[in-house]
Amino acid sequence: MTNEVALNPAAVLNGVGVEAIIRAEKIEKYYAQPSENRIQVISPTDLSIVPGEIVALLGPSGSGKSTMLRMLTGLSRPSAGQVYWHEKPIADTEINVAIVFQSFALFPWMTVLENVEAPLKARGIAPDERRKRSLKMLDTVGLDGFEGAYPKELSGGMRQRVGFARALVVEPEVLFMDEPFSALDVLTAENLRSELLELWSHKTMPTKAVFIVTHNIEEAVLLADRIIVLGRNPGHIRTDFKVQIPQPRDKKSEPFTQLVDYIYKVLTRPDVTPTEDPAQLQRVRDQRQMKYQMLPHARPGGVAGLLEILLDKAGRDDIYRLADDLAFEIDDLLPIVDAAQLLGFLTIEEGDAVITESGAEFGNSEILRQKELFRTAAIDNVLLLRQIRRALETKSDHTITEEFFLDMLDEQFSEEESLKQIETAVTWGRYAELFDFDAGKRRFMLADAEEESATVEEAK
Numbered sequence: 001m002t003n004e005v006a007l008n009p010a011a012v013l014n015g016v017g018v019e020a021i022i023r024a025e026k027i028e029k030y031y032a033q034p035s036e037n038r039i040q041v042i043s044p045t046d047l048s049i050v051p052g053e054i055v056a057l058l059g060p061s062g063s064g065k066s067t068m069l070r071m072l073t074g075l076s077r078p079s080a081g082q083v084y085w086h087e088k089p090i091a092d093t094e095i096n097v098a099i100v101f102q103s104f105a106l107f108p109w110m111t112v113l114e115n116v117e118a119p120l121k122a123r124g125i126a127p128d129e130r131r132k133r134s135l136k137m138l139d140t141v142g143l144d145g146f147e148g149a150y151p152k153e154l155s156g157g158m159r160q161r162v163g164f165a166r167a168l169v170v171e172p173e174v175l176f177m178d179e180p181f182s183a184l185d186v187l188t189a190e191n192l193r194s195e196l197l198e199l200w201s202h203k204t205m206p207t208k209a210v211f212i213v214t215h216n217i218e219e220a221v222l223l224a225d226r227i228i229v230l231g232r233n234p235g236h237i238r239t240d241f242k243v244q245i246p247q248p249r250d251k252k253s254e255p256f257t258q259l260v261d262y263i264y265k266v267l268t269r270p271d272v273t274p275t276e277d278p279a280q281l282q283r284v285r286d287q288r289q290m291k292y293q294m295l296p297h298a299r300p301g302g303v304a305g306l307l308e309i310l311l312d313k314a315g316r317d318d319i320y321r322l323a324d325d326l327a328f329e330i331d332d333l334l335p336i337v338d339a340a341q342l343l344g345f346l347t348i349e350e351g352d353a354v355i356t357e358s359g360a361e362f363g364n365s366e367i368l369r370q371k372e373l374f375r376t377a378a379i380d381n382v383l384l385l386r387q388i389r390r391a392l393e394t395k396s397d398h399t400i401t402e403e404f405f406l407d408m409l410d411e412q413f414s415e416e417e418s419l420k421q422i423e424t425a426v427t428w429g430r431y432a433e434l435f436d437f438d439a440g441k442r443r444f445m446l447a448d449a450e451e452e453s454a455t456v457e458e459a460k
């Protein structure tokens with residue numbers, strides 16, 4: 001039952017089936033400006049949180065995830081629209097939520113125990129009861145023995161455990177988390193995630209729903225029963241769907257990696273409208289079996305730059321952190337990451353871009369060698385480039401029309417996308433000195449016939 005309801009948000013809104021704990025109706029957020037134009041951060045959005053699910057809110061940074069969380073928890077008023085708590089306007093009613101933030105937000109002058117007790121004190125719970133519940137919760141999150149420690153004496157992972165204990169001790173009906181694991185190292189984050197899942201699945205906590213904001217796709221697929229993807233400018237829901245993979249989930253299993261792939265595609269292509277239809281997944285799968293890979297529209301120079309930066313960071317970094325550090329919009333960085341991945345220069349592991357051996361060699365080389373390595377990688381990995389090159393070598397005059405390849409691409413891509421594919425192929429082919437393109441005559445040609453064919457033979 002829950003499945004059907006959540007698959008169709010309209011059903012939740014209509015009150016069919018499960019009643020929503022929190023229901024947002026056409027909420028939006030904008031900020032006034034000195035000039036008359038206001039900054040629209042969230043466009044009118046409907047969203048419900050129903051019992052029994054972990055919801056992940058995914059999206060690039062700046063898409064309004066934190067703003068959404070603040071509105072859903074009553075921390076911030078929507079500029080328009082209304083949030084309901086059990087069908088009562090949130091401002092007029094007692095709500096029972098707790099929030100875990102990325103930055104721990106502990107009181108530094110209080111001990112661990114006092115930090116956990118603080119929200120109970122605020123709710124007027126008697127000292128004995130307070131202490132009992134806090135100690136029990138500290139035990140649950142694995143902090144037995146650290147009651148008297150101060151936050152500064154703890155590691156990041158342990159501080160976040162205190163954050164969880166402090167949130168859970170009030171027995172919130174909905175637990176909200178805003179990037180709770182992103183300040184932690186990979187292993188600590190992994191441990192805390194599985195412990196959270198354990199608490200949730202064994203019903204150790206009375207919490208009825210969990211809402212987690214994250215930019216980490218794997219994290220969302222690992223934890224969530226339902227994933228909502230936000231797009232930017234202004235923030236809006238791009239897709240909202242159920243994750244049907246049973247728990248515990250294996251990150252290496254086919255359905256897991258396919259879903260990660262799908263979401264990754266949704267995020268890398270802000271122009272494409274994903275459907276809530278699970279058949280979409282099938283379509284992505286089919287696309288993987290299609291003849292031509294989709295060439296990401298990135299320049300070879302961008303790929304080189306990315307690899308150099310990654311080398312600087314010991315060969316590995318979180319993609320979103322990378323974008324932040326570079327003051328890049330994630331949507332601009334992702335095609336470059338995609339291109340590097342396609343060429344075998346990097347792999348994606350748990351949201352991190354990890355440089356490969358050939359990627360490291362490429363990043364460390366001077367420009368001429370880089371072109372050579374790019375040429376080899378392109379011929380080995382990119383069918384379209386291989387075909388153009390072969391065709392040019394085969395034809396006696398070493399030239400061929402753009403039309404010839406457009407016809408083949410058209411079967412798989414839209415007309416517009418086929419043209420873009422050719423454009424990117426030209427950029428890559430020119431850089432790798434695989435071929436040249438006469439924009440006036442719309443013809444491909446071998447730049448320097450004799451010399452080039454020798455190089456390609458070598459590369460093969």
Ligand code: ADP
Pocket residue numbers: 031039041059060061062063064065066067068
């Ligand atoms: P996310 O959590 O997805 O990274 P946020 O919700 O923090 O995104 O922010 C969404 C957008 O709202 C950002 O573009 C941010 O610049 C903008 N924003 C946040 N607060 C204000 C404000 N007080 N005035 C104007 N714009 C704001």
Ligand code: MG
Pocket residue numbers: 065066067
């Ligand atoms: Mg945020």
